[in-house]
Amino acid sequence: MGHTPHELAAEFPEHVTKIHDLKQADAHFAKLADDYHELNRAVHRAETNVEPVGDLDAIEMRKKRAALKDEIYRMLTA
Numbered sequence: 001m002g003h004t005p006h007e008l009a010a011e012f013p014e015h016v017t018k019i020h021d022l023k024q025a026d027a028h029f030a031k032l033a034d035d036y037h038e039l040n041r042a043v044h045r046a047e048t049n050v051e052p053v054g055d056l057d058a059i060e061m062r063k064k065r066a067a068l069k070d071e072i073y074r075m076l077t078a
Contacts, residue, residue, distance in 0.1 A: 004044045008033060011069065015076045022075065029075055036068040 009016050022029040043061050045051040053061070 004041060006040050006043075006065070006069075008036060008069075008072065012073065012076060018076055026075075029072070032068055032072050032075070036065065036072060039065050039068065 008019055012019065019033065023033055024030075039061060042051070043058070043065055046053045046058050046061065
């Protein structure tokens with residue numbers, strides 16, 4: 001499949017160390033990061049037609065990914 005865009009390390013390169021540390025220390029953050037990773041991969045598979053989904057499903061997946069990313073960012077910058 002190659003490079004998957006929107007991975008957390010690529011989205012927040014200045015917070016890579018903090019992402020790693022929070023994954024180890026904060027179960028809630030680790031769950032959010034795992035959920036984001038799983039959803040991001042699903043969005044990528046849909047966008048590349050590996051596992052196509054309907055337009056509305058794709059929009060909802062992207063909205064959910066954005067909400068997860070926003071929550072992760074809030075925790076990284078708190």
